[in-house]
Amino acid sequence: MSEPIVALDGVWRVYDMGRLQVVALRDIDLRVAPGEFVAVVGPSGSGKSTLMHIVGCLDRPTSGEYRLASTPVGTLDDDGLARFRSRTIGFVFQSYNLLARTTALDNVAAPLLYQGVSRRERLARARASLERLGLGDRLDHTPAELSGGQQQRVAIARALVTDPALILADEPTGNLASDQGAEVLALFKELHQAGRTIVLITHDHDVAAAADRQVHLRDGGIVDRPLAA
Amino acid sequence: MSVVELVRLALSRIGSSRLRAALTMLGVIIGVASVVALVAVGQGATSGITARLEGLGTNLLTVTPGSSTEGFTRRAAGSATTLTVDDAKAISALDGIAAVEPEISTQQLVQAGTLNTTTNIVGTTADFMPVRAYTIWQGSFLTDASVNAGLRVAVLGSTTADDLGLDASSIGSQISIGGLPFQVAGILQAKGSAGPFSQDDQVLIPLATAQHYFVQGESVRSIGVSVADADQMDLAKAEIQSALEQRHGIAADGTDDFTIQDQAQLLSTVSAVTTTLTILLAGIASISLVVGGIGIMNIMLVSVRERTREIGIRKAIGARGRDVMAQFLIEALTLSLLGGLVGIVVGVAVSALIGALAGWGFVFNPITPFVAIVFSLAVGVIFGVWPARQAARLDPIVALRYE
Numbered sequence: 001m002s003e004p005i006v007a008l009d010g011v012w013r014v015y016d017m018g019r020l021q022v023v024a025l026r027d028i029d030l031r032v033a034p035g036e037f038v039a040v041v042g043p044s045g046s047g048k049s050t051l052m053h054i055v056g057c058l059d060r061p062t063s064g065e066y067r068l069a070s071t072p073v074g075t076l077d078d079d080g081l082a083r084f085r086s087r088t089i090g091f092v093f094q095s096y097n098l099l100a101r102t103t104a105l106d107n108v109a110a111p112l113l114y115q116g117v118s119r120r121e122r123l124a125r126a127r128a129s130l131e132r133l134g135l136g137d138r139l140d141h142t143p144a145e146l147s148g149g150q151q152q153r154v155a156i157a158r159a160l161v162t163d164p165a166l167i168l169a170d171e172p173t174g175n176l177a178s179d180q181g182a183e184v185l186a187l188f189k190e191l192h193q194a195g196r197t198i199v200l201i202t203h204d205h206d207v208a209a210a211a212d213r214q215v216h217l218r219d220g221g222i223v224d225r226p227l228a229a
Numbered sequence: 230m231s232v233v234e235l236v237r238l239a240l241s242r243i244g245s246s247r248l249r250a251a252l253t254m255l256g257v258i259i260g261v262a263s264v265v266a267l268v269a270v271g272q273g274a275t276s277g278i279t280a281r282l283e284g285l286g287t288n289l290l291t292v293t294p295g296s297s298t299e300g301f302t303r304r305a306a307g308s309a310t311t312l313t314v315d316d317a318k319a320i321s322a323l324d325g326i327a328a329v330e331p332e333i334s335t336q337q338l339v340q341a342g343t344l345n346t347t348t349n350i351v352g353t354t355a356d357f358m359p360v361r362a363y364t365i366w367q368g369s370f371l372t373d374a375s376v377n378a379g380l381r382v383a384v385l386g387s388t389t390a391d392d393l394g395l396d397a398s399s400i401g402s403q404i405s406i407g408g409l410p411f412q413v414a415g416i417l418q419a420k421g422s423a424g425p426f427s428q429d430d431q432v433l434i435p436l437a438t439a440q441h442y443f444v445q446g447e448s449v450r451s452i453g454v455s456v457a458d459a460d461q462m463d464l465a466k467a468e469i470q471s472a473l474e475q476r477h478g479i480a481a482d483g484t485d486d487f488t489i490q491d492q493a494q495l496l497s498t499v500s501a502v503t504t505t506l507t508i509l510l511a512g513i514a515s516i517s518l519v520v521g522g523i524g525i526m527n528i529m530l531v532s533v534r535e536r537t538r539e540i541g542i543r544k545a546i547g548a549r550g551r552d553v554m555a556q557f558l559i560e561a562l563t564l565s566l567l568g569g570l571v572g573i574v575v576g577v578a579v580s581a582l583i584g585a586l587a588g589w590g591f592v593f594n595p596i597t598p599f600v601a602i603v604f605s606l607a608v609g610v611i612f613g614v615w616p617a618r619q620a621a622r623l624d625p626i627v628a629l630r631y632e
Contacts, residue, residue, distance in 0.1 A: 026608075053626055056545075057278055057322060058626050058629075059626060078549070078550060079549040079551065082544060082548065083549065086546060087547070096539070097541075097629065098542075099537070099539055099543075110543070111546040111547050114543075114546065114549070119234070
């Protein structure tokens with residue numbers, strides 16, 4: 001088996017709140033192989049978001065080692081982390097997180113801006129990415145002019161435009177009506193079939209069922225199977 | 230990220246909130262406009278005054294009778310009648326003197342046809358024109374021949390000629406001065422006023438004629454001296470002083486009964502005063518530039534708050550701290566630069582208007598807008614750095630969660 005994309009070994013994340021120490025993640029071991037579609041499932045407060053921040057290189061482990069695409073993330077400084085993040089990870093957020101008052105095309109092109117890609121190439125790649133997601137006729141629409149499902153597809157187009165090693169999705173269907181949510185979920189399955197590596201974080205077992213493999217999180221640790229609700 | 234990309238980003242941001250951008254820039258606009266306008270007005274005033282003083286005559290020294298002392302009473306300057314035509318002749322014999330013209334003057338009624346005016350009648354010589362820097366408009370000036378012969382000929386200032394209804398066709402016609410007939414020899418080119426005194430309202434007649442009919446005696450009102458070389462002014466002044474002291478029997482350490490005025494000295498005093506005033510005014514105006522800068526800082530700080538989420542998104546998709554910092558800094562710079570450019574246009578327009586109203590014309594100094602641009606950029610940097618650092622330091626996780 002080839003080198004995993006995501007490799008967490010004994011990762012802890014402890015928040016120091018003055019006298020109180022809050023353990024958000026305890027001793028996490030997690031591996032995601034290339035081409036795998038993994039769902040991280042857990043109720044709120046289980047440490048999902050913290051795990052997503054660490055996997056997404058937005059935060060660093062308190063202890064333990066995290067290797068993303070064979071790079072030990074702990075050795076990078078903030079700027080190095082930002083650069084590495086922009087090349088390696090495509091984010092899809094629950095609340096889409098598109099730039100307001102900015103067209104779909106410019107939103108999708110934005111990550112390439114920080115990679116120093118020329119404007120002409122940026123726009124060409126952003127257009128191609130949007131067209132692949134069936135948004136070829138919405139290039140000049142701002143987020144306010146798009147439905148929730150369309151906004152999330154723009155966000156997915158943005159995540160894909162850099163051709164990242166890992167797609168990291170945080171409750172991507174959480175803000176969507178069920179039919180639009182199903183569409184987005186179908187899109188993730190398509191991406192998976194096209195060979196993308198996806199980590200999807202959710203509290204919804206039905207959503208998690210779309211993945212190959214489910215990792216259950218409870219009280220900051222990985223458990224074998226979910227406790228009965 | 231290239232500066233071009235950042236400027237494009239800043240312009241689209243400014244374009245999407247035009248009213249706010251305009252209000253933010255207003256401080257810088259007012260600051261730059263007032264600095265530009267005040268400096269231009271100061272320079273315009275200086276050059277206007279300088280031009281007028283130069284118009285009085287080049288390399289000009291003016292000798293006037295000074296204060297006289299009788300008994301224990303010291304009289305006011307000009308009260309003495311100690312300066313004579315012979316003094317003027319003695320001065321013209323000195324080295325380095327180009328021309329000398331003694332003047333005597335009197336007020337007389339001047340009539341031409343049915344029109345009349347009471348004005349200054351100046352008795353002088355042919356050298357009056359070069360020394361006082363006049364040019365002739367019509368006819369000819371007094372000649373040495375007419376001066377020596379004491380003819381009744383007159384050259385009119387342009388204002389006087391207008392008052393009497395005389396024009397180019399009047400050369401050679403008869404006018405009456407103090408009841409005596411005179412022939413119009415010429416009319417001078419208009420020169421404008423120097424201070425409260427019009428230089429164009431006077432009638433020039435030969436010195437001897439004036440002495441014969443109007444002002445008896447040898448004393449003169451003033452002697453105008455044109456020095457050949459501008460660098461020799463001080464030397465000429467000293468020579469004239471010692472020559473006159475000798476003629477008047479005054480010891481070198483005694484009190485002179487005459488005064489020698491130096492045109493250049495007056496000029497440098499005036500320009501020093503106006504320069505100081507200009508700097509003072511520009512200094513006051515630049516306070517509003519600082520206030521404008523604080524306005525930019527204020528709006529940028531608010532903007533960082535409002536756009537916390539945007540900053541979080543940008544960081545999540547790969548912006549480094551310095552990218553965010555550069556974005557906000559360029560935005561502040563763009564605001565201040567646009568404000569500066571508008572301010573220059575407004576300032577130039579205002580100074581052109583003031584110049585036109587004050588009559589010294591429009592003086593455009595290309596250095597002023599250049600300095601104004603540098604200043605407004607400095608304002609952008611100084612007041613933009615802090616908000617930009619605030620933005621750059623935001624933690625992406627916190628920023629993304631911010632509602």
